[in-house]
Amino acid sequence: MPTTKTFKTVPALYNYLVEDYGPNADHAILKHKIDGVYTDISYKQFKEETESFAMGLASLGIKRGDKVAIIGENRPEWVYSDMAILGLGGVDVPLYPISTSETIEFILTNSEAVGIIVSNNFHLNKVLKIRENCKQLRFIIVMNEVELTEPNVFLFKQVQEMGREFAKENENHFQDSIALSHENDLCTFIYTSGTTGEPKGVMLTHKNIMSNVNAVHEIIEIGPSDLFLSFLPLCHVFERMAGYYTALSSGAQIAYAESIEKVASNLIEVKPTIMTAVPRLFERMYSKIIKGVEASPAKKQKIFKWAVEIGTSYKKAIKTEAGVPIMLSLKHKLADKLVFSKVREKTGGRLRFFISGGAALARELGEFFDAVGVLILEGYGLTESSPVIAVNRPYNYKFGTVGQTMPGVEVKIASDGEILAYGPNIMKGYYKNEAETQATIKNGWLHTGDIGVFDAEGFLMITDRKKSLFKTTTGKYIAPTPIENLFLGSKYIDQFIIIGDRRMYITALIVPDYEAIKEYADAHRIHYDDPKELTQMKQIYEMLEKDLTQFQRKLANYERIRKFTILEQPFTIEGGEMTPSMKLKRKVIEKRYTNLIDEMYEGKN
Structure with a gap:
């Protein structure tokens, strides 16, 4: 059954993981590649790494309300940084690893970040290039082991060592800070420019994000036996909410993909049960499957086509009152043995479902993968809604739609067709941008900028961006x-x-x-x-x-x-x-x- 445990803040989730759940867990919390081998990180190590880093940040003067930026690929240190900053009552400001120096400068200046945590030398050099223009910036921390020559630049492990020293005199500092956390505190600034305009800092509170996490658990069963493969950027709210906070709050494990290029091989290695992704991944998977089929002998091509037709008929029959005819069931078993099982092997063989977001999933793509036994649940949302507004359920889905609305979220369609959303997940506003905030949120309703309609069964269909029409x-x-x-x-x-x-x-x-x-x-x-x-x-x-x-x-x-x-x-x-x-x-x-x-x-x- 879905978890009945709910959380008001991210620090509350952290405490539950390291104090209540972790000590009795029989599996690791995170997995990442070291020297070509996936290595486990235990809940005990997760706690030690996070708290020593948090104490190190405290020794550098980080206090409640301070903004600290993070720029790096998905890796354990990203999670340690996030939990440490939020546990101290700070606000983290994640940036995309592809961000240019100019974008980094704008975001650091606009957010008034006092520090930034970077992954490697490449990112460090981008920050050093614009450091003098960021008047609030006091320090830079580098996750990788690199040679340091600039003042107030520290290695991640150095900060952890500073934290251990700080803890000798301030043993309860981190836990005292966590105790002060409140659901209405600011959690993060996520800068989004969408397809147009200057980046806007979306202000999300702990309540915004955790209400979305808690809502997921009401409708989708996720538990300790689940393993997520994470490759979408953690700086994107979709991966952060669904592939990180939701995963950990259910007691599941997370394994980090090495890179986008290696996702295919990592799927086979990790054998995940759940994975968040964007339609682009499925387009490429489909293209690769079809190319492989077309390169096969004519007989195999005929078998593949037959199998997909059987799979499509089988999925349609499941949803009827009459159910699946015996002959169709037998044909489906044969199709599964000859074709579908081989497709599923490419996902690791244990996948329960993908969750797709970020862009529209073509109906035909969803139906194809469903026919071969790979379920893709499409959802919909914005950074401004923390992010999910609607999502298909594993037991109730319809391709060509983004599913039904999330628990606790209200949706209505304006007279011009625009989708409006209301609920605890709606952002506080854009940082230092009152005009845009008032234009986007009116009487508590988020104006999404998307055009859509509900079908007779309450499934939301997105037509397009209002500005794209x-x-x-x-x-x-x-x-x-x-x-x-x-x-x-x-x-x-x-x-x-x-x-x-x-x-x-x-x-x-x-x-x-x-x-x-x-x-x-x-x-x-x-x-x-x-x-x-x-x-x-x-x-x-x-x-x-x-x-x-x-x-x-x-x-x-x-x-x-x-x-x-x-x-x-x-x-x-x-x-x-x-x-x-x-x-x-x-x-x-x-x-x-x-x-x-x-x-x-x-x-x-």
Whole structure:
């Protein structure tokens, strides 16, 4: 059964873990790679590491209300830092590891952070570059063992040693601080710029975040036998709430992936039961599966297609009153043995479900994975809502929707279709930005900026971002995301964005899947010296044009793509065309490719 234990603050959760639950636990709390081997961290070590670091921060003068930034990949020291800062009554300010020096400077200055904890030399150098401009910044702490030459820069282990000395004279300091924690205290500032604008510091209280954690436990059964694989950035509120606080509060273990590139191998090594992810991961998994099938003999391709059809029929039958016919059940068992079990092996073989967030999951993708026995539960929320507003349940889910609303959260649809949310998870506001706060929260209701509708069973469907909707010169309103998700079903397409605001018709910029188009070129004896040459070739354009036709049939005439341009370079976070949660920044892309876009409307290809 779901846990009945609820927590008002993160420090309360910490105390429960190290004082009540941990001493009797028969498993580790965290796992991470050391010298190529996953190594356990016990609850005892977790307590010692966190409290010595907390005492070290106290010796550096950290007190209630102080802001301390963290920049680093997912690793145990991130968690020790978070628990230490919050236990002292501080407010932590997480930053993405990809943040530039300019972004770091803005956030450190705006948040008035007095210290920053960085992962390695790379991040240290970025901070040192702008340190003099951050007047409030008193110290920098480095998690890795690096050579230090600058004043007031400390190693993580040095601070822990300072903490042990501090504890000799102030033994109860950390526990006394934890006792003062209150649910309405500020917990964290999470800076978000979304797809437009200057970063805004979202102020979340302990109540905001922990209400979301407690709500998850009301609807999803998670327990000590569960193991999470964590790869989404901990600085993102989705991973922090779902893959960190929710996991630990249920007594589950967390294993940290080595990197995004190694997630596939880490899945097989760790054998997780639950994992949070973004649609991009499933798109790549699907693409890899389909490529593998297409490279197989015709007989195996036929078996795979048959198995997916059986899996789809089986899943539909489960939801009917009549249930699953005996013959279909027998066919499903055979399909599972021949096909589905091999797909599940790629996830480690123990996975109960993925939780998908951050962007829209294509209905077809969810249905495919469900058919082969890999359940993806899509949810919806914003940083401003800590983050989950709605989510599908393992026992009650519907693809193409983001599920039903979370316990304790109210949702209504405004007259213009905008989703409004109200509840204990709604942010306190944007730090030092009253105008944006008042524009976003009105009478306690968060104006999400998303357009949506409820179906007859109370499942929420997201149409698009309010700001993303556009109108063609023919007067037709277009919601780009569903159209883009449709075309992402092509094995030849890696990224896809449509253009058409105040234009006569719809066009698109396409980033091809280079492996797929190389295979096509090789099979059709199309000569090229560099794969990027393929983007300029007439044969590839015509092949893509023909491939798009199968998707165009599903669209209204005014939604169809009239022309497209194939790009050489992918959209990236580093390039500024994507947000850290992998959403495309439309305005940035449209500005960057203005000339190519204009050519499509001048009758040129």
